[in-house]
Amino acid sequence: MAAFSTVDDVRERLAATGYLAGESIATTAFLADRLEKPLLVEGPAGVGKTELAKAVAVATGAELVRLQCYEGLDEARALYEWNYKKQLLRIQASRDDSAWDQVHDDVFGEDFLLDRPLLAAIRRAEPTVLLIDEVDKADLEMEGLLLEVLSDFQVSIPELGTITAVRRPFVVLTSNASRELSEALKRRCLYLHMDYPTPQREREIVLARVPQAAERLAEQVVRTVTALRGLELRKAPSIAETIDWARTLVALDRDELDSETVRGTLGVVLKNVADQERAVEALSLG
Ligand SMILES: Nc1ncnc2c1ncn2[C@@H]1O[C@H](COP(=O)(O)OP(=O)(O)OP(=O)(O)O)[C@@H](O)[C@H]1O
Ligand SMILES: [Mg+2]
Numbered sequence: 001m002a003a004f005s006t007v008d009d010v011r012e013r014l015a016a017t018g019y020l021a022g023e024s025i026a027t028t029a030f031l032a033d034r035l036e037k038p039l040l041v042e043g044p045a046g047v048g049k050t051e052l053a054k055a056v057a058v059a060t061g062a063e064l065v066r067l068q069c070y071e072g073l074d075e076a077r078a079l080y081e082w083n084y085k086k087q088l089l090r091i092q093a094s095r096d097d098s099a100w101d102q103v104h105d106d107v108f109g110e111d112f113l114l115d116r117p118l119l120a121a122i123r124r125a126e127p128t129v130l131l132i133d134e135v136d137k138a139d140l141e142m143e144g145l146l147l148e149v150l151s152d153f154q155v156s157i158p159e160l161g162t163i164t165a166v167r168r169p170f171v172v173l174t175s176n177a178s179r180e181l182s183e184a185l186k187r188r189c190l191y192l193h194m195d196y197p198t199p200q201r202e203r204e205i206v207l208a209r210v211p212q213a214a215e216r217l218a219e220q221v222v223r224t225v226t227a228l229r230g231l232e233l234r235k236a237p238s239i240a241e242t243i244d245w246a247r248t249l250v251a252l253d254r255d256e257l258d259s260e261t262v263r264g265t266l267g268v269v270l271k272n273v274a275d276q277e278r279a280v281e282a283l284s285l286g
């Protein structure tokens with residue numbers, strides 16, 4: 001049961017949620033849906049990787065189940081965990097009158113299982129978008145676990161058996177490419193490299209997200225941000241920062257971006273002193 005009918009359908013429905021997707025984003029999202037393959041989105045910070053998953057969820061009326069990855073994330077947080085407290089209570093309550101086998105079967109049953117995001121997403125019968133965010137931050141062992149889940153859409157629980165997805169979720173994995181992901185994981189996914197948008201698209205994004213901004217202002221903001229990205233900065237401004245800048249200028253009642261305003265609000269786009277100094281020099285604001 002595909003969620004999208006054509007590539008244009010993807011673009012239009014994402015746009016209706018405020019997410020403006022270019023050709024490659026719309027095409028890859030369409031294919032991920034059609035082929036029921038996880039979508040791995042890699043790219044610099046703040047280019048719209050996480051937002052894509054959220055937008056797909058809104059556009060398709062699906063629920064977003066999110067697994068935020070971090071160093072040390074383990075199976076108990078990602079997949080499932082037994083509810084120890086409840087198991088203990090059950091065992092204590094039946095200390096005298098039940099046979100051990102019976103108690104054992106009971107405490108390793110459904111009622112004592114705590115779903116974590118991966119299992120929860122697989123078990124849902126309703127449309128689901130599973131966002132596995134910042135997968136490059138998790139340890140390598142986590143990738144092994146993801147492999148099983150993402151290739152067969154199933155989870156084996158030794159005490160319970162194998163749980164297979166009733167309905168495959170639309171899976172989005174994001175990565176900042178802080179490390180190379182395993183070939184095995186990549187092979188199971190469709191790959192999308194997301195980069196900064198064209199100035200034209202970024203202007204549309206700004207106007208969609210900050211409708212109060214004057215067109216001329218949006219254009220100046222985007223032109224300046226594009227110039228900043230061209231400098232060799234430690235941290236180039238992202239789309240999120242372009243949007244914040246436009247919001248700031250609207251809040252300050254500016255409908256034009258002059259040198260003084262740029263200098264006064266540079267902290268919204270560049271969050272590093274060396275970068276700010278470099279920008280002031282390069283844009284001749286000093
Ligand atoms: N194509 C787009 N259309 C509309 N808004 C966008 C688009 N891309 C990005 N944005 C805006 O940029 C913000 C940042 O995007 P997002 O949080 O998805 O970045 P990210 O790539 O996940 O960054 P990080 O790697 O830091 O997590 C979003 O909140 C959204 O408002
Ligand atoms: Mg993100």
